[in-house]
Amino acid sequence: MVQNKRTALITGVVLLLLTAACGPSLVIQGVDYAQPVESVLIPGDDQTVHDQRYAIRFSIAPLLAEEGVDSVDEIRLIRNSSGYYFVTAAGFTNVYVMNAAESELQLQATIEISGSGLGNPAFNQRGDHIELVDLASGNVYRMNEEELL
Amino acid sequence: MRIRINHTISILFTLMLVAGVLSSATAQSSDYEIQQDFRAEYEELVSWVDNAVSSSDLNEISDRIDGFEEVYTEHASLINSAIFPDTFGARMSDLRSRYTAAVQNIETIEQLNERVEELAGEVEQQRARLDELNAQADQLLADIQQSEANEERLSVLVAQYRQNIEAKDEFVSGVLQQLLQRYQSLDSSVMAELSEASEQLDDNPLDIIRTILAEYINQTDQVSGLEAPDYLRMKTQHNYFRDIWDRIGENVSQVFASDRSVQAEQEVTDLLNQWDSSIDNKLWSALTTAFNQNEITLNEFNSSTTFYNSLEAYVGEATAVSREVNSEEDFENFRNFSGYWNGIVKSQWGEYLTKGEVLTFDQISSIDRQLEEWNQAASPTSNLMLILFLVSIAVIIGLVVMLVSKK
Numbered sequence: 001m002v003q004n005k006r007t008a009l010i011t012g013v014v015l016l017l018l019t020a021a022c023g024p025s026l027v028i029q030g031v032d033y034a035q036p037v038e039s040v041l042i043p044g045d046d047q048t049v050h051d052q053r054y055a056i057r058f059s060i061a062p063l064l065a066e067e068g069v070d071s072v073d074e075i076r077l078i079r080n081s082s083g084y085y086f087v088t089a090a091g092f093t094n095v096y097v098m099n100a101a102e103s104e105l106q107l108q109a110t111i112e113i114s115g116s117g118l119g120n121p122a123f124n125q126r127g128d129h130i131e132l133v134d135l136a137s138g139n140v141y142r143m144n145e146e147e148l149l
Numbered sequence: 150m151r152i153r154i155n156h157t158i159s160i161l162f163t164l165m166l167v168a169g170v171l172s173s174a175t176a177q178s179s180d181y182e183i184q185q186d187f188r189a190e191y192e193e194l195v196s197w198v199d200n201a202v203s204s205s206d207l208n209e210i211s212d213r214i215d216g217f218e219e220v221y222t223e224h225a226s227l228i229n230s231a232i233f234p235d236t237f238g239a240r241m242s243d244l245r246s247r248y249t250a251a252v253q254n255i256e257t258i259e260q261l262n263e264r265v266e267e268l269a270g271e272v273e274q275q276r277a278r279l280d281e282l283n284a285q286a287d288q289l290l291a292d293i294q295q296s297e298a299n300e301e302r303l304s305v306l307v308a309q310y311r312q313n314i315e316a317k318d319e320f321v322s323g324v325l326q327q328l329l330q331r332y333q334s335l336d337s338s339v340m341a342e343l344s345e346a347s348e349q350l351d352d353n354p355l356d357i358i359r360t361i362l363a364e365y366i367n368q369t370d371q372v373s374g375l376e377a378p379d380y381l382r383m384k385t386q387h388n389y390f391r392d393i394w395d396r397i398g399e400n401v402s403q404v405f406a407s408d409r410s411v412q413a414e415q416e417v418t419d420l421l422n423q424w425d426s427s428i429d430n431k432l433w434s435a436l437t438t439a440f441n442q443n444e445i446t447l448n449e450f451n452s453s454t455t456f457y458n459s460l461e462a463y464v465g466e467a468t469a470v471s472r473e474v475n476s477e478e479d480f481e482n483f484r485n486f487s488g489y490w491n492g493i494v495k496s497q498w499g500e501y502l503t504k505g506e507v508l509t510f511d512q513i514s515s516i517d518r519q520l521e522e523w524n525q526a527a528s529p530t531s532n533l534m535l536i537l538f539l540v541s542i543a544v545i546i547g548l549v550v551m552l553v554s555k556k
Contacts, residue, residue, distance in 0.1 A: 036230030037180045076181075122179030133179060 033083035038123040042074050049075055058105055060087075066110075067092050078123035078130060084108055084145035086130050091117045095132060097145045109146050114139075183224050184231035190217060191240055198247045204259065207252055214244055261346040272352050275324055279357065282317045283364050289313055290371055297373075307374040314368065314379065318386045321361055325393040328354055332397040332404065340400060344407040355405040355413060362390075362420035369427035377439040380432040381498055384505030387428060391421050432507075443489045457512045464519045471527035483527040487520055 041049035043060055050057040060075055072089040079085050085098040085105060094112050098105035113121075119136025129149055132141040142149040194210070194217060201207050218241055221228060225237040232240070289310040296302045335343070347353055369383060398414045406413035433451045440447050447459040467486070471479040494502070495513065502508045 036227060037184055040181055122181055124178075124180045135179060135182075 031083070032081045033079050034081040034125055035079040036125050038076050038078040038125075040074050040076055043072065047071070049077070051077060054079070056085075063087060063089075063092075063096055066096070067094070076121055076123050078125060080125070080130050080145060081128075082145055086123055086132075086143070086145075088113070088118060088121050088123075088132070090120055092121070093117050095143065099145075111143055111148055113141060113148075180224075180227050180231075183221075184228055187221050187224070187228050187237075188232070191244065194244060195247060198244065198251050201251050201255060202258070204255060207248070207255060210251075211248065214241075214248060217244075257342065261342055264343070265346040265349050268347070268353075269350055271327070272350065272354060272357060275320075275354075275357050276352055276360075278320055279317075279360060279364070282313060282320060286310065286313050286317070286364070286368060290368075293372065293374060303374060310372060311375070311379060314382070317364075317368075318382070321386070322389065324354075324357065324361070325390060328358075328397055328401065329393050332400045335400050335404070340404055343404045347405050350405075353405045355401055355417075358394075358401070358417055359420065362417065362424055366420065366424045366427050369424065369431060375431070375435070377432070377435040378498055378501065380428055380435050381501035381505055381507060383428045384432060384507060385501045387421070387425055388505055391425075394418070394421060440489075443485065443493075445486055445489060453507050457508060457516075460516055461519065464516060464523055468519065468523040468526050471523060475527065475529065477529065480527040480529060483520075483523050487524070490516070490520065 035054060039051045039054060041051055043049050046059070047061040047064065048057060048059050056077075060072070063075075064070065064072065067089075069091060072091060075087055075089040077085060077087050083100060085100065086095055087098060088095045093114055093116075094110050096107060097109040097111065099108045100106075113132065114134070118134050120134060122133045122135055124131040124133065126142070129142050129144050132143065133139070134141075194214060197206075197210050197213070201210060221237065228237040228240075289306055293303060293306045293310060296306055365383075365387075369380075394417060398417060399410070402410040402414040402417075429451070433456065436456065437447065437450070445463065447456075447463050450456040450459045464486070467479070467482055471483065499513070502513070503510060
């Protein structure tokens with residue numbers, strides 16, 4: 001009886017290992033997600049923005065809550081080559097770096113830019129980093145998905 | 150107003166370009182704004198190119214396109230990404246193609262405008278000359294009607310009226326010749342362009358033609374005192390007019406009455422027919438009178454065919470009588486007809502008779518041949534041979550008598 005149980009257990013473990021070994025293992029390296037020009041998106045009544053060119057739709061309500069504002073006229077969105085989304089808007093004090101996951105955007109980093117809030121921000125894709133220009137003040141910031149450079 | 154707007158747009162555009170250059174120079178710019186500006190300025194340039202209406206507009210636009218390209222060439226890569234699948238190069242190529250097409254269109258428009266101005270000037274001159282001739286004719290006609298009692302004055306006025314008709318014929322022939330040269334052979338694209346351009350004209354050649362014909366009809370119907378050669382001349386002018394109209398009528402109608410060309414062409418043809426009838430109403434009786442005044446009584450006629458038949462019958466019958474009777478009177482009749490036929494009809498009216506299709510060359514030649522037969526039949530027969538024969542007999546008899554008496 002004990003012998004049978006042991007045999008069944010070993011068989012089960014072997015099958016589990018075999019199943020795990022046969023799972024998806026194909027990985028493509030060096031994917032460039034860089035969006036050449038930022039998207040300027042106008043939120044709808046439900047605080048959702050939709051970028052038709054790059055095919056992404058999400059709600060900015062959590063970001064507004066984080067910034068403590070009720071609404072913005074438009075948000076600026078750009079994706080770097082690693083695939084992280086950078087989001088900000090006029091009046092925001094931070095740039096939010098988001099990582100795409102299954103049906104969600106997960107916060108990767110919050111990069112503080114200006115205590116008084118950005119006047120007229122604009123993202124530029126600059127090869128190995130993202131450039132943020134505040135056209136109102138003339139300040140320029142360089143950043144990656146983790147921090148200001 | 151338009152120049153001021155263009156000037157303002159020009160300044161704004163220059164400022165925009167300068168602003169673009171400055172912003173890119175400071176490097177504190179937004180790629181998004183650069184591509185947005187590119188799109189906006191490109192659309193604006195396309196609009197200007199497509200709506201340009203003069204060469205000066207295009208010269209300005211050419212400079213703007215060069216400036217535009219210079220400013221955005223350094224952002225070509227960014228713009229290529231932003232407007233994918235289109236490219237900066239393709240947009241510039243498209244813009245320059247549009248510009249080239251606009252240059253060609255405007256050249257065509259400007260050429261057409263020149264033609265319209267030229268045409269308007271010609272039509273204006275023609276209208277003025279026509280009005281002048283018509284006014285003279287109306288005045289002379291009124292004077293003729295008032296002076297019917299005074300034969301001497303009437304004769305002078307009729308002579309002046311005749312000169313007026315000749316001057317008008319000469320003027321109209323010039324107008325028709327000009328129309329023939331211009332409108333006889335036009336391809337469809339030129340006709341369409343001319344038609345479009347002619348819409349700017351208040352008065353056009355088709356109107357002039359209708360006015361001329363209406364005045365010709367009026368002149369033919371109204372005036373009295375004209376004679377056979379006057380109407381023969383009108384007949385010639387009518388045939389010339391009809392010949393030209395047959396060659397240009399369709400084109401002229403399509404150019405100057407494109408929306409109702411068939412109807413317009415028919416209207417002129419109807420006027421030509423009406424004029425021909427008016428001439429015929431006067432011509433046949435004037436010819437009858439002319440022959441009668443020269444003691445030649447022809448059978449009644451009312452067409453070219455019956456006129457020829459009357460002439461042929463007159464000569465034929467006279468020839469038959471001369472053959473039978475051969476009197477001095479017949480010979481005198483022959484000399485009278487021959488003198489009138491050769492001295493007046495052929496020498497003075499010959500050109501009008503043939504060009505006006507009153508008689509053909511063959512018909513005139515036929516009358517000439519019959520006249521020769523009449524000449525032979527009417528010439529008095531000679532008695533000389535009989536006299537000589539009788540004298541010879543008398544001489545012979547005399548000689549015989551002398552010989553017998555000597556024996």
